[in-house]
Amino acid sequence: MSHRIHSFHGGVHPEENKQVSTQHPIAIASMPSHVIVPVRQHIGQPAKPCVNVGDRVLKGQIIAEADGYISVAAHASTSGTVTAVAPHPIPHPSGLSDICIHIAPDGQDQWIERKPIDYRNLNASALRNRLRDMGIAGLGGAVFPTFIKLNPGVPQKVQTLLLNGGECEPWITCDDMTMRERAEEILQGAAIMRFMLRAETVLVGIEDNKPQAIAAMQRAAARCDFPVEIITIPTLYPGGGAKQMIKTLTGKEVPSGGRSTDVGVATFNVGTALAIHRAVNHGEPLISRIVTVTGNVAQAQNFEVLIGTPIQELVALSGNSADPVSGYLMGGPMMGIELAQIDVPVVKATNCILVKSAKLFPPPPPAMPCIRCTRCADACPADLQPQELFWFARSKDFDRAQKYQLFDCIECGCCSYVCPSHIPLVQYYRYAKSEISAREKEQQAADHARDRHETRLARIGREKQERAEKLAQKAALKPAADSATDDDPAAAAKKAAIQAAIERAKAAKAESDTAASTE
Amino acid sequence: MLSSPYINEKTSVSIIMLKVMLALVPAIAAYVWYFGPAILISITIASVTALALETIAVKMRGLPAKPFLMDGSALVTAWLLALSIPSIAPWWLVVVGTFFAIVVAKHLYGGLGNNLFNPAMVGYAVLIISFPVQMTHWAAPYSLAGEHLGLMNTFQYILGGTLPDGWKLDAISTATPLDTLRTQLQLHRSVDQISQMPIFGSIGGQGGEIVALLFLVGGIYLWLTRIITWHIPVAFLGALALIAGIFHLVNPQHYATPWFHLATGGAMLGAFFIATDPVSGATTPKGKLIFGAGIGLLTYLIRALGGYPDGIAFAVLLMNITVPLIDAYTQPPVYGHKGSKP
Ligand code: SF4
Ligand code: SF4
Numbered sequence: 001m002s003h004r005i006h007s008f009h010g011g012v013h014p015e016e017n018k019q020v021s022t023q024h025p026i027a028i029a030s031m032p033s034h035v036i037v038p039v040r041q042h043i044g045q046p047a048k049p050c051v052n053v054g055d056r057v058l059k060g061q062i063i064a065e066a067d068g069y070i071s072v073a074a075h076a077s078t079s080g081t082v083t084a085v086a087p088h089p090i091p092h093p094s095g096l097s098d099i100c101i102h103i104a105p106d107g108q109d110q111w112i113e114r115k116p117i118d119y120r121n122l123n124a125s126a127l128r129n130r131l132r133d134m135g136i137a138g139l140g141g142a143v144f145p146t147f148i149k150l151n152p153g154v155p156q157k158v159q160t161l162l163l164n165g166g167e168c169e170p171w172i173t174c175d176d177m178t179m180r181e182r183a184e185e186i187l188q189g190a191a192i193m194r195f196m197l198r199a200e201t202v203l204v205g206i207e208d209n210k211p212q213a214i215a216a217m218q219r220a221a222a223r224c225d226f227p228v229e230i231i232t233i234p235t236l237y238p239g240g241g242a243k244q245m246i247k248t249l250t251g252k253e254v255p256s257g258g259r260s261t262d263v264g265v266a267t268f269n270v271g272t273a274l275a276i277h278r279a280v281n282h283g284e285p286l287i288s289r290i291v292t293v294t295g296n297v298a299q300a301q302n303f304e305v306l307i308g309t310p311i312q313e314l315v316a317l318s319g320n321s322a323d324p325v326s327g328y329l330m331g332g333p334m335m336g337i338e339l340a341q342i343d344v345p346v347v348k349a350t351n352c353i354l355v356k357s358a359k360l361f362p363p364p365p366p367a368m369p370c371i372r373c374t375r376c377a378d379a380c381p382a383d384l385q386p387q388e389l390f391w392f393a394r395s396k397d398f399d400r401a402q403k404y405q406l407f408d409c410i411e412c413g414c415c416s417y418v419c420p421s422h423i424p425l426v427q428y429y430r431y432a433k434s435e436i437s438a439r440e441k442e443q444q445a446a447d448h449a450r451d452r453h454e455t456r457l458a459r460i461g462r463e464k465q466e467r468a469e470k471l472a473q474k475a476a477l478k479p480a481a482d483s484a485t486d487d488d489p490a491a492a493a494k495k496a497a498i499q500a501a502i503e504r505a506k507a508a509k510a511e512s513d514t515a516a517s518t519e
Numbered sequence: 520m521l522s523s524p525y526i527n528e529k530t531s532v533s534i535i536m537l538k539v540m541l542a543l544v545p546a547i548a549a550y551v552w553y554f555g556p557a558i559l560i561s562i563t564i565a566s567v568t569a570l571a572l573e574t575i576a577v578k579m580r581g582l583p584a585k586p587f588l589m590d591g592s593a594l595v596t597a598w599l600l601a602l603s604i605p606s607i608a609p610w611w612l613v614v615v616g617t618f619f620a621i622v623v624a625k626h627l628y629g630g631l632g633n634n635l636f637n638p639a640m641v642g643y644a645v646l647i648i649s650f651p652v653q654m655t656h657w658a659a660p661y662s663l664a665g666e667h668l669g670l671m672n673t674f675q676y677i678l679g680g681t682l683p684d685g686w687k688l689d690a691i692s693t694a695t696p697l698d699t700l701r702t703q704l705q706l707h708r709s710v711d712q713i714s715q716m717p718i719f720g721s722i723g724g725q726g727g728e729i730v731a732l733l734f735l736v737g738g739i740y741l742w743l744t745r746i747i748t749w750h751i752p753v754a755f756l757g758a759l760a761l762i763a764g765i766f767h768l769v770n771p772q773h774y775a776t777p778w779f780h781l782a783t784g785g786a787m788l789g790a791f792f793i794a795t796d797p798v799s800g801a802t803t804p805k806g807k808l809i810f811g812a813g814i815g816l817l818t819y820l821i822r823a824l825g826g827y828p829d830g831i832a833f834a835v836l837l838m839n840i841t842v843p844l845i846d847a848y849t850q851p852p853v854y855g856h857k858g859s860k861p
Contacts, residue, residue, distance in 0.1 A: 371535075374748075375530075416524050
């Protein structure tokens with residue numbers, strides 16, 4: 001049982017700080033005072049609200065339906081009354097608002113009727129629709145609607161089901177704790193995915209800094225009725241990134257712009273597998289998730305939290321620490337986002353709330369010039385040359401940035417992390433990417449406008465010509481009246497008439513020209 | 520911080536430069552042991568000049584002086600320049616060289632990180648072209664001179680150009696092994712005969728070979744602490760040894776052994792400390808190999824066929840010119856683009 005491990009280029013070893021939040025088992029977070037469910041918590045089209053203010057909803061009831069191909073439903077995470085369907089700030093670095101469905105819980109936590117899905121006897125597309133209506137989206141961070149990934153298109157295209165138990169960001173331990181405590185359920189979810197994908201191999205990749213999770217998963221795998229390989233991989237950030245995990249376990253590289261299924265692998269986060277199991281075997285939609293609350297708090301811990309719980313209420317459960325709070329991150333320190341405010345809800349993408357203090361996260365020293373030491377390039381898991389991209393981004397040479405594959409940057413932050421000049425490199429790449437996208441949009445809009453303009457000109461031209469033709473026809477009608485049934489003479493006459501008209505026009509113009517020049 | 524990551528490795532340009540200086544210390548100690556305390560004085564003059572010029576230049580560019588002085592890059596340049604020129608060179612030579620390194624090569628090109636050429640080597644090149652005579656008075660090794668000038672007397676000599684009574688310039692200075700090899704070959708002596716001369720040590724010159732060995736040790740330290748990668752030194756020394764070996768095999772009486780070339784002159788200092796200057800060197804792994812090998816080859820060609828005894832400075836400067844081209848043509852394939860070149 002020694003699976004061959006491949007290595008990917010680059011990577012860094014930030015201080016882990018994971019032990020602080022793994023001292024206690026996962027706790028059930030207490031019922032929030034109110035619940036705020038955004039209609040878009042996944043990549044794709046927002047779901048369409050299907051409840052009204054004043055409606056009583058039950059726990060697990062669909063309150064917004066999937067809309068469009070890439071979309072999943074949203075659910076009430078507890079029973080209560082809809083108090084608003086209105087914009088509310090969502091966890092986003094810009095503090096943006098989005099449509100949210102607000103529910104005042106009634107405290108009864110009353111479920112809808114829950115029926116397991118008989119997945120073995122359901123046709124594939126019906127099964128996928130059920131998962132979409134169960135609101136299942138990837139819990140690893142990208143929040144991609146899961147049912148789409150379980151639709152590999154060509155049968156047998158996906159040979160390998162890869163469960164990603166890699167959790168490489170410092171501080172975050174929600175997947176680790178989930179594997180420790182719910183290994184069996186994760187693998188029950190894997191069984192369903194394996195069935196849907198008709199995958200031959202099931203691999204689970206876990207970093208060697210999670211020995212208890214590895215042991216738990218191995219015990220569960222031993223009891224499984226299908227072969228599951230639990231593979232220990234070296235701890236190296238960002239080894240838990242899907243592309244890096246695929247490279248580590250299979251040696252294959254997902255082609256740029258492609259998907260993992262292009263190399264015959266479907267990758268799911270372990271939490272997603274658990275959610276699939278809850279949905280299929282228990283009829284429970286995705287209304288809660290495990291969230292790590294850690295950092296500058298009295299007691300760091302993992303909680304099972306209802307989606308829609310205001311983050312401030314969740315953080316309060318961990319208690320205040322003595323140090324002043326200097327901010328809140330959603331996600332880890334390497335890729336997480338700074339929350340502008342904390343009255344935003346926990347969403348499906350919320351894996352960790354990291355409370356900052358100046359002591360834990362001192363501001364970096366001022367940026368110095370790049371000395372081209374290439375530590376960033378040595379650390380880049382995408383094999384990019386970050387120092388060149390930085391140069392291009394800073395000098396707004398976006399064409400060259402794109403030529404050097406800026407868009408293959410996964411924004412993992414390794415380059416910024418190692419830079420001795422403390423240059424916020426990733427910030428430059430995000431800026432360059434958004435500039436390029438904006439320009440492309442502008443270009444598209446301009447193209448569109450030009451197209452419209454050209455169409456309009458063409459239409460005007462056409463109308464003119466049609467008018468001219470009509471006129472000519474009228475003129476030609478008289479002499480050609482007797483042979484009107486014959487097409488050719490009519491056309492010839494039309495041509496002649498047009499020609500005559502042109503001739504006349506030319507003559508008139510020439511006349512006025514000579515008149516003008518002799519004056 | 521506007522966006523992630525919110526943590527940094529405990530590193531900085533200052534730490535890197537500090538480690539580079541630390542790596543130079545054993546070789547400098549050996550230098551003092553074998554060639555007298557003059558090097559300490561010239562390093563001090565270069566350092567003070569560099570810091571003063573750096574302060575003025577940074578201030579004139581309207582930047583805060585402190586972070587730039589603290590980054591240590593000016594000091595490293597000063598040390599490398601001082602180690603490249605004769606330790607008993609007059610003080611103004613050091614000052615002129617440092618001026619060209621710091622002001623011309625570095626700040627006129629936009630300061631830290633923007634210079635196209637290796638600053639220390641620009642300083643060296645200016646000096647050897649402008650003051651060839653002063654640049655040939657190297658401190659004689661202890662074993663030849665019998666005794667060193669004391670610290671105070673050395674000080675007096677470097678600042679005032681006067682030697683204590685009874686001392687002659689010949690007694691404290693000598694030609695380097697590379698110089699000796701060159702002039703003696705012109706007198707139609709064979710390599711075998713030349714290497715019997717007292718200035719030649721076991722392989723690379725009295726005392727000098729030990730200093731070179733300690734540069735190698737310092738270089739390995741830099742590699743182990745990941746300040747430098749192996750590419751440039753290995754390619755440099757490999758190419759130098761290879762071409763020296765070929766010439767030596769063809770005509771052993773006219774071309775010295777590859778060992779001699781590795782252990783003498785600025786080979787080790789150049790391979791680990793000068794050619795590895797990140798700012799002016801190639802950055803891709805393949806590019807570093809080409810860059811290093813180019814310096815090795817050019818160094819040998821200048822030593823064996825060119826007009827100067829040691830060719831490192833010119834080799835480095837010539838290869839600096841090619842860096843943008845090398846980098847552009849050696850971009851490694853990006854993840855997910857294997858097989859498809861940009
Ligand atoms: S790590 Fe920083 S200083 Fe070094 S090359 Fe990259 S951007 Fe430049
Ligand atoms: S953020 Fe982008 S450029 Fe930087 S190391 Fe990660 S992938 Fe490479």
